Amino acid sequence: MADDKAEFIVPPNRLKSKVTFSEGGIDAAALEKAEQVIANLQGNYLDWVEEDLTAIQAAYEKAASDVAERKQHLADIFRIAHDMKGQGGSFGYQLITLIANQICRVLEKVENPGEDALEVIKVHIHAMRLVITSRMEGDGGKAGAGMVKGLEATVAKVLPK
Amino acid sequence: MAGYNLSRLNFLVVDDNKHMRALVKAILHSLGSKQVAEAGDGADAFKELRVFAADIIICDWNMTPLDGLDFVRLVRTGKDSPNPFVPIIMLTGHTELARVVEARDAGVHEFLAKPISARGLYSRIRSIIETPRAFLRTPTYFGPDRRRRQMEFKGEERRKAAAKASGGAEGDATLSQAEVEALLNG
Numbered sequence: 001m002a003d004d005k006a007e008f009i010v011p012p013n014r015l016k017s018k019v020t021f022s023e024g025g026i027d028a029a030a031l032e033k034a035e036q037v038i039a040n041l042q043g044n045y046l047d048w049v050e051e052d053l054t055a056i057q058a059a060y061e062k063a064a065s066d067v068a069e070r071k072q073h074l075a076d077i078f079r080i081a082h083d084m085k086g087q088g089g090s091f092g093y094q095l096i097t098l099i100a101n102q103i104c105r106v107l108e109k110v111e112n113p114g115e116d117a118l119e120v121i122k123v124h125i126h127a128m129r130l131v132i133t134s135r136m137e138g139d140g141g142k143a144g145a146g147m148v149k150g151l152e153a154t155v156a157k158v159l160p161k
Numbered sequence: 162m163a164g165y166n167l168s169r170l171n172f173l174v175v176d177d178n179k180h181m182r183a184l185v186k187a188i189l190h191s192l193g194s195k196q197v198a199e200a201g202d203g204a205d206a207f208k209e210l211r212v213f214a215a216d217i218i219i220c221d222w223n224m225t226p227l228d229g230l231d232f233v234r235l236v237r238t239g240k241d242s243p244n245p246f247v248p249i250i251m252l253t254g255h256t257e258l259a260r261v262v263e264a265r266d267a268g269v270h271e272f273l274a275k276p277i278s279a280r281g282l283y284s285r286i287r288s289i290i291e292t293p294r295a296f297l298r299t300p301t302y303f304g305p306d307r308r309r310r311q312m313e314f315k316g317e318e319r320r321k322a323a324a325k326a327s328g329g330a331e332g333d334a335t336l337s338q339a340e341v342e343a344l345l346n347g
Contacts, residue, residue, distance in 0.1 A: 008306070009296040011246035014216055018169040019290050025164030026192055026283060034191040034279035041187060048180040082223055083178045086254045089276030090184060097276055104254070 038090055045091040046132065049084065053129055056080040060125055064118055077121060078107045084128070092137045095144050099128050102155050109159050120154045127151055165290060171196040173215035175206040175232065176252070177224040181275075185219055185252070188279045192286075203232030210236070210243045217289060219282075222253040222264070229253070230267045237268040237304050245303070246296060248289045252277060268304025270294060 056077055063073035081103040088096025103124050110117045127147055130136070136144055172194055174185045182199045189197050198213045200206035204227040206220070218236070222229035233249055236242050251269040253260070261272055271285040294305035 005299075007298040009298060011293075011296055013293050015170065015248075015290055015293070018216060020166045021163060022166055023163050025166040027162035027164040029162070030164065030192065031280055031283060034188055034283070037187055037191040038184065038279060041184065044183070045180075079223065082254050083181070086178075086252075086275030086277075087180060087184070090278065091276075101254075 039092070042091045045087065045093070048087070049093070049096065049132055052080055052084050053125070053132065056084070056125055056128075060118070060121060064122075070113075074107055074113060078104060081107075093131065094138055095131045095136055095140045095148070096128055098148060099124050099131070099151060102151060106155055106158060111160075113158075117158045120158050123154055124151060165287065166193060167286070168193045168195050170194060170216045171198070171214055173197075173206060173209060173213060173218045174199045175201075175203065175218060175224070175229070176221035177201050178221070181221065181252075184277070185282070188277075188282050189219075191279065192283060203227030203229065203235065206232055207235055207239070207242075210247075215244070215247055217286065218247055218249045220249055220251055220269075222251060222255055222260075230264060233264070233267040233269055248294075248305075250282075250285045250289070265307055266302065266304075268302075270305050 059073050059076040059080060063070050063077060066073060081100040085097050085100035085104060088094060088098075088100065103121055106117055106120055106124075107113065113121075130147075131140065131144075134143075139145065140147065167189075172189050174182050174189070174197060176182045176185065176199075179201075182201075186197050186199065198209055198215070200209045202224040203220075206218070207227075209215075210218075220229045220232060224232075227235070229251055233251070236247060236249065237245050239245075248270045249268070250271040250273055251264050252273050252275055253264070254275045255261075256272075256274045264272060270289055273281055273285050296304060297306045
């Protein structure tokens with residue numbers, strides 16, 4: 001093919017023959033029911049997030065103590081925080097999504113995170129633990145707002161200006 | 162009331178986090194899907210595709226050893242790909258514009274920012290059903306036509322002549338509200 005050529009291809013539409021539009025299909029009530037299925041998984045989520053909290057705490061402790069392998073441990077923290085960010089909001093724990101996102105931001109923006117950045121990560125992990133043990137759903141109300149404000153202030157101290 | 166019936170669609174869910182897979186599967190089942198296969202990373206998913214005729218793939222970005230982008234590229238351009246045209250929805254916490262553009266250029270059909278909801282996932286499935294995409298092959302890209310939405314494209318303008326020749330029109334759609342939110346709230 002010459003460099004200046006683009007070829008359009010219309011692929012076979014396999015979905016057309018398999019998806020019908022009919023009574024009993026997905027309507028507003030079905031979507032509401034599906035959202036309810038997620039809400040009913042909240043109990044499972046609280047077990048899952050306990051595993052994540054344990055894992056991220058362990059990764060943090062290794063990052064703090066094992067300087068030689070800190071990069072790898074920080075990568076583990078990022079991976080776990082990224083997963084937590086992706087799940088919390090689905091189950092009504094938007095604060096977990098927000099706080100975990102802050103951890104990801106710090107690890108993405110701070111080159112060679114030192115003790116100050118580690119301290120910021122530590123307080124964020126503690127905050128997520130508090131959110132779960134206190135069952136702070138949604139934005140956590142006034143307490144949640146105060147917590148987020150305080151955490152943001154710690155992040156601002158370590159992010160590059 | 163009437164609506165789409167997804168019971169005959171085969172979904173492949175690819176995520177290295179088993180909880181996320183469980184969540185996506187639960188949503189799909191609650192939307193009436195009966196055939197939902199799963200894989201823990203891109204390499205497993207590619208193997209699964211050989212034996213499972215997925216109609217739609219729902220794929221995470223961050224996975225090891227083969228991440229979501231590599232998987233999408235493999236599906237689109239791998240010589241032994243079982244279905245280069247399969248629609249792919251990418252789930253991701255990475256919603257910065259540069260990341261979205263990167264995923265688009267790998268050949269994904271739709272993006273869905275985490276945390277996900279049933280409505281969010283269904284809206285992307287519905288978009289795939291209602292808006293079948295032509296595929297474009299250039300020397301540097303193979304995948305769904307990227308111009309459905311107005312996003313900056315830095316490559317050569319190869320498609321205009323081809324679209325004209327094939328009677329196609331330039332897409333004038335804009336970013337959906339959900340995508341704008343995904344970009345802004347990442």
